[in-house]
Amino acid sequence: MSIYSPKQQQIAGKIESKPALSNWKDWKWQLRHSVRDIGTFERLLGIRLPAELKEQCTQTLEKFPLAVTPYYLSLINRQNYAQDPVFRQSFPSPQELQMGQCDMADPLAEDEDSPVAGITHRYPDRVLFHISNICAMYCRHCTRKRKVGDTDSIPQREEIEKGLAYIRSTPVIRDVLLSGGDPLMLSDEHLDWILTELRAIPHVQVIRIGSRMPVVLPYRITNKLVSMLKKHHPVWLNTHFNHPSEITSSAKEALAKLADAGIPLGNQTVLLAGVNDCPLIIKTLVQRLVENRVRPYYLYQCDLSEGLTHFRTPVGKGMEIMESLIGHTSGFAVPTYVIDAPGGGGKIPVMPNYLITLATNKVVLRNYEGVITTYQEPESYEQTFCDRNCADCHLDLHIEGGAEYEAIGIERLLSDYDATISLTPEDNERMKRRNDD
Numbered sequence: 001m002s003i004y005s006p007k008q009q010q011i012a013g014k015i016e017s018k019p020a021l022s023n024w025k026d027w028k029w030q031l032r033h034s035v036r037d038i039g040t041f042e043r044l045l046g047i048r049l050p051a052e053l054k055e056q057c058t059q060t061l062e063k064f065p066l067a068v069t070p071y072y073l074s075l076i077n078r079q080n081y082a083q084d085p086v087f088r089q090s091f092p093s094p095q096e097l098q099m100g101q102c103d104m105a106d107p108l109a110e111d112e113d114s115p116v117a118g119i120t121h122r123y124p125d126r127v128l129f130h131i132s133n134i135c136a137m138y139c140r141h142c143t144r145k146r147k148v149g150d151t152d153s154i155p156q157r158e159e160i161e162k163g164l165a166y167i168r169s170t171p172v173i174r175d176v177l178l179s180g181g182d183p184l185m186l187s188d189e190h191l192d193w194i195l196t197e198l199r200a201i202p203h204v205q206v207i208r209i210g211s212r213m214p215v216v217l218p219y220r221i222t223n224k225l226v227s228m229l230k231k232h233h234p235v236w237l238n239t240h241f242n243h244p245s246e247i248t249s250s251a252k253e254a255l256a257k258l259a260d261a262g263i264p265l266g267n268q269t270v271l272l273a274g275v276n277d278c279p280l281i282i283k284t285l286v287q288r289l290v291e292n293r294v295r296p297y298y299l300y301q302c303d304l305s306e307g308l309t310h311f312r313t314p315v316g317k318g319m320e321i322m323e324s325l326i327g328h329t330s331g332f333a334v335p336t337y338v339i340d341a342p343g344g345g346g347k348i349p350v351m352p353n354y355l356i357t358l359a360t361n362k363v364v365l366r367n368y369e370g371v372i373t374t375y376q377e378p379e380s381y382e383q384t385f386c387d388r389n390c391a392d393c394h395l396d397l398h399i400e401g402g403a404e405y406e407a408i409g410i411e412r413l414l415s416d417y418d419a420t421i422s423l424t425p426e427d428n429e430r431m432k433r434r435n436d437d
Contacts, residue, residue, distance in 0.1 A: 004025075005074065007074050008071070010046070011044045012070065014043060015033050015044070024070075025219045026219065027222070030069045030070055030136070031069070034067050034068065034070075034136070035067070035068045035069075036065070036066055038054055038066070041091065045078050046078055057092045057093065057094060059094065060092040060094055060097055061092055063096070063097065064092060064096055066091075066138060068090040068137045068138075068216075069136050071217060071219070071250070072086065072090060073090070075248065076090075085242070085245060085274075086243070089140055089272070090140065092140065093310065096307035096310075098310070099306055099307065100304075103306045103307065103309065105305070110144075112344060113344050116162045116166045117162055117163070118130045118159055118160065118163040119163045121166075121170075123346065124408065125172055125174045126177065127166075127167065127175075127176055127177070128179050129163050129167070129177065129178050130163075131154075131160060131178055131181075131186065131194060132183055133153050134153065134154060134180070135180065135212065136212070136213060136217040136220070137212070139212070141311045143303040143305045143340075154185070164198070167198070167204065168201050174203055176204055176206070177208040177209075177210060178208065178209045178210065179210045182211050183210070183211055184213040184220050188228050192228050192231075195231075196232070198232075199232050205234070206236065207236070208237070209236070209237045209238070210239075211238075211240075212240040213239075214239045214241075214251055214254045214255055215239060215240055215242075215246050218248075220254075221258060226257050226258060226261045227261075229258075229263060230261050234264075236263065236264045237264070237265055237266070238265075238267065239255075239266070239268075239294070240268050240269070240270075241294075242269050242272060242285075243276050243281065243285060244281065247289070255294060259293040265293060265294040265295065266294065266295050267294050269285065269298070269299050269335065270300045271313055271317065271318050271321070272302060273310065273312060279321050279323075280324075282321050282324070282325065283329060286329065286333040286334070287330075289333070290333045296333055296334065297335055298337075298338050299318065299337045299338070300338060301313075301315060301318055301337070301340075303340055303342075304342050315339070318337050319337070319352055322352055323368070326352065336351075337351060354366055360377075361376065361378075362374055362375070363377065409423070410423075
């Protein structure tokens with residue numbers, strides 16, 4: 001069971017007289033008493049910032065607001081707060097106002113890939129559905145700073161209806177990811193309505209929810225919420241733990257409720273300088289996640305959003321961390337390291353190179369120890385099951401319910417039924433010269 005620590009009691013006592021455990025564990029109480037200014041942050045935590053730093057951080061809040069729950073605040077080590085990973089994720093820094101040359105308001109071009117308000121349709125068979133611009137906490141490393149905090153709102157029902165209409169009219173969509181903000185900032189009733197509408201769409205097979213509530217406000221995971229989510233299976237939930245210190249007894253309790261309800265859990269970690277850019281920290285994190293039935297899903301390279309320069313690490317640091325995981329811990333505890341490509345290119349896996357070279361019938365590989373070995377390919381390989389002419393295929397593939405689709409991108413080049421032999425950027429100078437000639 002989650003505990004009510006002396007530090008939590010002290011913080012609660014500064015918020016109201018005669019603090020009660022029932023209040024502390026009430027997620028709505030936590031939201032009502034969210035810390036939104038530096039003075040309250042100092043008072044509740046019992047620290048005093050240097051005057052110059054306080055003034056600089058106050059200027060930061062004019063552009064990027066502050067919001068942190070009393071619960072998440074209580075995780076900060078006040079004796080060494082400046083180096084604390086929770087403090088660095090929650091407290092404003094003057095470095096956020098230092099815009100790098102590559103910083104962008106919308107680095108992932110989500111707005112450009114939005115056919116209707118609230119929908120980002122980037123991948124062929126799935127969409128991102130923004131159903132809230134509110135979070136329990138404003139993470140200092142948030143990639144959607146243009147939406148979260150700056151626009152503190154929940155989309156009106158009419159706007160949600162437009163997103164639902166787009167999903168209904170686009171049969172290729174089989175997977176809907178509810179995002180924001182944080183979808184769990186909605187009431188149980190409002191979220192139930194959205195899930196009910198989505199579940200009534202025949203071609204929607206999977207619904208996913210992206211939420212940081214298990215990290216920053218685990219008391220939101222109530223029995224009532226979990227019972228409601230169970231009605232709409234298959235529902236998946238991805239959360240966002242960045243450091244082992246966030247996996248508290250309260251967080252474990254919330255994760256157990258979700259897992260016991262049959263909700264598959266994943267985690268998306270962002271690689272952050274000064275927070276978790278250490279192989280030992282990440283290995284400890286992923287091992288504690290799987291111990292609590294959470295599958296490490298992605299390790300993100302920090303995006304090029306405005307004000308995140310101080311959080312970014314070289315890609316080489318991520319590769320070093322992956323080398324410390326692959327072969328050194330359980331395979332299912334190893335996340336995929338990705339760069340979410342600027343301009344809307346989507347998530348690109350970046351992994352250490354284990355394929356050294358290849359010949360006609362042999363490949364040379366290396367393992368995590370540096371052992372070099374070979375794999376003998378078949379001396380002759382003939383595809384007998386099909387002729388790869390998918391457009392005219394008459395074979396019974398035993399995939400009832402499988403949807404037909406048109407191959408795109410690299411898959412299109414690999415297919416035998418399409419005559420395309422290359423993919424060429426629109427602004428290719430050589431192609432322009434050909435057209436001019």
